[in-house]
Amino acid sequence: MTTITRIAPDVGWLPVSFVNVYFLGRPGGSWVLVDTGLPNRAHQIIDAAEARFGAAARPEAIVLTHGHFDHAGSALPLAEYWDVPIYAHRLEMPYLTGKSNCPPPDPTVGGAMAFLSRFTPSSARNLSGRIRELRANEVPGAAGWEWLATPGHSPGHISLFRPSDRVLIAGDAFATMNMDSWNGLVTGRKTLSRAGTPFNTDWGATRLSVKELSKLRPNVVGCGHGIPRCDAELPARLERFAERFRSPHHGRYVRRPARTDEHGIISLPPAPFDPVPFATAGALILAGIALGAGYLDDLRRK
Numbered sequence: 001m002t003t004i005t006r007i008a009p010d011v012g013w014l015p016v017s018f019v020n021v022y023f024l025g026r027p028g029g030s031w032v033l034v035d036t037g038l039p040n041r042a043h044q045i046i047d048a049a050e051a052r053f054g055a056a057a058r059p060e061a062i063v064l065t066h067g068h069f070d071h072a073g074s075a076l077p078l079a080e081y082w083d084v085p086i087y088a089h090r091l092e093m094p095y096l097t098g099k100s101n102c103p104p105p106d107p108t109v110g111g112a113m114a115f116l117s118r119f120t121p122s123s124a125r126n127l128s129g130r131i132r133e134l135r136a137n138e139v140p141g142a143a144g145w146e147w148l149a150t151p152g153h154s155p156g157h158i159s160l161f162r163p164s165d166r167v168l169i170a171g172d173a174f175a176t177m178n179m180d181s182w183n184g185l186v187t188g189r190k191t192l193s194r195a196g197t198p199f200n201t202d203w204g205a206t207r208l209s210v211k212e213l214s215k216l217r218p219n220v221v222g223c224g225h226g227i228p229r230c231d232a233e234l235p236a237r238l239e240r241f242a243e244r245f246r247s248p249h250h251g252r253y254v255r256r257p258a259r260t261d262e263h264g265i266i267s268l269p270p271a272p273f274d275p276v277p278f279a280t281a282g283a284l285i286l287a288g289i290a291l292g293a294g295y296l297d298d299l300r301r302k
Helices: 042-053 075-082 090-096 112-119 182-187 203-215 234-244 275-301
Strands: 005-008 011-016 019-025 031-034 061-063 086-088 131-133 146-149 158-162 167-171 220-223 259-261 264-267
Touching: 005 220, 011 042, 011 220, 019 042, 019 220, 031 042, 042 075, 061 075, 075 086, 086 090, 090 131, 090 259, 112 182, 203 234, 220 234
Parallel strands: 031 061, 061 086, 086 131, 167 220
Antiparallel strands: 005 011, 011 019, 019 031, 146 158, 158 167, 259 264
16 A cells, blocks of 8 residues: 655655645644545545544545646545545636536647647546635645645646745646656656646746745645655755746647636637647558558468
């Protein structure tokens, strides 16, 4: 069983496949789950939570940094198991109540995660009956924490911050691994990097969000992807990262963001031509022709 790792006082980290979930609170007291990982991972999270907080313990709430499938995937079964509410930003509601699909990822932006994004869902999740809107500056069940709007990766993306010791849960505002590199994706080597590049739908907003987070000068950072960081040089590293933050060179949302509101998608930039499906289909056709030709040659020889 994967166990929860302490990254700061009363803050636990659990990697669930390639995405992270966080536990705010201490055993014997109230606690909150931040993000829920991929679909079908509820039992892994429940087992880890029971090992830390006790078999009968349940969180005060589940808080989602945003509504993408890898962060909200197990939210509903967990909320039903524990009988607790799920909280998210108002602008994420259409993607969490089945009213609108998420803006589609852009596989043409380049990189490892972009290639994999061709096989990921962008359909809405329906958490109606459990989902609640976050109130201003309040993280339900987590005293001493506040949430900050950090849009860009998604319209209603939030990050969580504890000012008393400057602990930051940044979701996908940025990452602590290079998800654009196959080597970085496989090894998980620590580095500050863009998060989920093909899923980012507003690069101008993302840049501003990273800059605002760097001003907090966090001592500890836990992101949605990558190993949390807590070294003495972290505030300076994050400040440099924010100063040098760059959008990709090309891509669907690089020059024009997706337009959304509280009802979901308003308009999208045109989808660029994606050569990979055509190249793959062409390769399969050529392979089929080659195999067929060989088969016919064998028949003629007989």
